[in-house]
Amino acid sequence: MPDFLALTESTYYILLSLLKPQHGYGIMQKTEEMSHGRVRLAAGTLYGALNTLCDKGWILPLPGEDGSRRKEYKLTEKGKAVLINEVKRLKELADNGERALGEGSTW
């Protein structure tokens, strides 16, 4: 899959949450908080997505700290670049939408 395709909402929020290292549950909480409760990542979906994102090299698991069994993840440089592109794309979508709806007041 080419890397310039649109991200899913889940992928987008997972990457956003990982600007700072987080474990799985942290990502779920962060996503819910950022989207004001609109987007809830389910655990199975998140687990699959984390594995895929690691395979793609967009995020990476951090070596576990002593006494902590929860795995933490962080965004890689590659992941950050994908995120920056996606924000640009989304901005274009939102701008175009607003403009078209503004001009479209005749209907």
Place this chain on the structure above:
Amino acid sequence: MVSRKTIRKWFFIWDFEKEEVWLNEMALNGWALESVGLCSYHFIKCEPGEYSVRLEMHPYDEAYIQFMQDTGAEYVGRMAMWVYFRKKTADGPFDLFSDIDSRIAHLDKIGKVLSAIGGANLLIGIANTFGPARLGWVNLLCATLLMYALGRIHGKKEALEKERLLHE
């Protein structure tokens, strides 16, 4: 006093959603799933609606169970390739999948297992038909049933793929 009960019941593989609905109805009626066996479900008395129950096909994966537990879910048990989880409803909504892609991936996983077992039965069935045992028809029957199940799962997948053309 703790009260428990066991219910013997079975579901077709393509009815896993119905199975989940039934387990949640049991929880609403005050019976929380405690463990699972071959076509048997063991329940323990709970407050009505205290738990939500979810199940999924997931090959054995210790890291996954750990991950689920970290998010506040309890691991109830496993039967063959199916894992069962529950979570207190007071701790928030509980779902395993939150987008169409992961639901499709789950159906794919089920489809792969069905094709593998179905294919094996077909081969063994053909081999046995010409062998001395004369029991090949049993395997051929199994293969037919598994292929039917595969068709049902595929139908569900197609419905989701259609929806994905418009939504995530």
